[in-house]
Amino acid sequence: MPLSEHIRRIHITDTLSDEEALAFKERKYVLLHSDKKRLGIRTMRNQGALIKPDGNLLLVLLKDILDQDLCEDAHKQLRQVNGEPSNRPEIIGEGAMMLDANKDGMVGEQMRVATSVMKVYGGKTDFLGYYRYKNSAPGVVHCDVTAWTKSKPDIFTNVMPWIQEINKVYQTFLPEEYARQKAYVDRIPEDRKIPKTAFTTLYVLKNAPTACHTDDMDIREGFGCMASLGLFSGAEICFPKYKVCVDYQPTDVILADVHEVHGNFPVTEGERVSCVFFCREGQHECPA
Ligand SMILES: [Fe+2]
DSSP: OOOOTTSOEEEOOOOOOHHHHHHHHHTTOOOOTTHHHHHTOEEEOSSEEEEOTTSOEEEEEEOSOSOHHHHHHHHHHHTTOOOOGGGOGGGTOTTOEEEEEOTTSSEEEEEEEOHHHHHHHOOEEEEEEEEEESSSOTTOOEEEEOHHHHHOHHHHHHHHHHHHHHHHHHHHHOHHHHHHHHHHHTTSOGGGSOTTSSOSEEEEEESOOOOSBOOOSBOTTOOEEEEEEEEEEEOOEEEGGGTEEEOOOTTOEEEEOTTSOBEEOOEEEEEEEEEEEEOBTTGGGSOO
């Protein structure tokens, strides 16, 4: 972790146990702002790095690092996200999965996120870029550009400079972690990854708070890379084990260990589009 000497380091000493932290994930706990006081969660708003008690990096927040015009352009594009997050029940929260009612009002046969839950949730999410789908027939490696990318190719093209700028921030500030991720990405065929980056895919969320979870779509050796767009308050990302949350705003980048339990507080005001940049697990097996 040859983090730049200019980044202030904060060493975390007060944590929950692994079991206590995992319980947040197992319950798909939806964080409330009142939890900050109840759980003693502090909010990070300034540039700096948080170091876990074992010496590993939890996260680094880089303030005002992106070009404002690029961010505003990206916001215009990505705020068009309109997908339902029903395929990721782990981010919606406790009780999201149930036997849904069919249109005729009869109880359905499949466990899925109930339509009634989706209406209350209100957030929109979708994937941009390339993806390896895991529910394909045995022996078939199913890879494609995502449905959103296929239907709105201009959005993907237009946000490319913004994605590549964020990639550069990752490469500059966490060179070792970036190199590990890039070494994996170099094994992926050219037309299955985002050009000139260590990413294959963006997960885009609009006013969509996430229940406590760990990321599981990305490669294990990767580090989470996130940025937000819009004009909003609230929606801080929280790592309950470390009793800390981070308010990352447009033009900021947060690089975080997203394999630790995390979730977001609700948006209290405005519109927030957030973006997770990652490398899809198993993507190197995609045919060229
Ligand atoms: Fe996440």
